[in-house]
Amino acid sequence: MARTILSTLFAALLIPGPLMAAPVAYLLDRAASTVAFETAFGPDLITGTIPLDIADLTLDFDSVANCTVAVQLDVSGAEASFPFAAQALKGPKVLDAVAHPKMVFKSTAVKARGDGAIVAGNLTIRGVTRPVQLAAEIFRQKGTVEGDRSRLTVRLTGKINRSDFGATGWSDMVDDAVRIIITARIEAKG
Numbered sequence: 451m452a453r454t455i456l457s458t459l460f461a462a463l464l465i466p467g468p469l470m471a472a473p474v475a476y477l478l479d480r481a482a483s484t485v486a487f488e489t490a491f492g493p494d495l496i497t498g499t500i501p502l503d504i505a506d507l508t509l510d511f512d513s514v515a516n517c518t519v520a521v522q523l524d525v526s527g528a529e530a531s532f533p534f535a536a537q538a539l540k541g542p543k544v545l546d547a548v549a550h551p552k553m554v555f556k557s558t559a560v561k562a563r564g565d566g567a568i569v570a571g572n573l574t575i576r577g578v579t580r581p582v583q584l585a586a587e588i589f590r591q592k593g594t595v596e597g598d599r600s601r602l603t604v605r606l607t608g609k610i611n612r613s614d615f616g617a618t619g620w621s622d623m624v625d626d627a628v629r630i631i632i633t634a635r636i637e638a639k640g
Contacts, residue, residue: 487631489627511599514560522554557571560586606630
């Protein structure tokens with residue numbers, strides 16, 4: 451049963467000496483990872499995904515502040531729950547995939563909060579960079595034993611206003627607030 455491991459990891463801070471972990475770099479399992487979004491479309495909900503292109507993750511279970519996340523998304527591969535919405539999403543009035551084919555997030559700070567963390571960083575969409583905060587949770591993957599940090603699932607959630615990035619197309623029909631749900635399956639390098 452997958453359970454959040456952050457509280458267990460924070461407890462590990464109390465263990466002295468060689469049992470303490472060092473920063474660990476992780477590789478992204480792109481096929482098992484998703485960046486999903488949802489926004490209101492009148493009374494309906496538009497949902498979709500944007501493929502993860504590259505992820506550079508380092509987790510430090512001794513000091514959460516030393517964790518880093520850098521992610522690049524492939525805007526041209528964006529999909530949406532309504533066929534016309536996917537085309538509009540990639541078009542010049544929203545994400546403008548031709549002029550800005552990549553979306554980038556890079557963390558600037560990670561702070562522990564309860565059983566999780568808050569990841570602050572800079573998000574670049576359409577060439578516009580704005581600070582955002584994402585709530586983070588880390589889980590052991592199914593089939594791993596307690597204490598095994600070799601294969602993890604990181605879930606990041608947050609909300610942005612698309613108008614902050616100049617993605618203002620169809621604002622009379624589509625809500626400004628966009629919820630982001632990132633599920634990254636990662637494996638320790640080496």
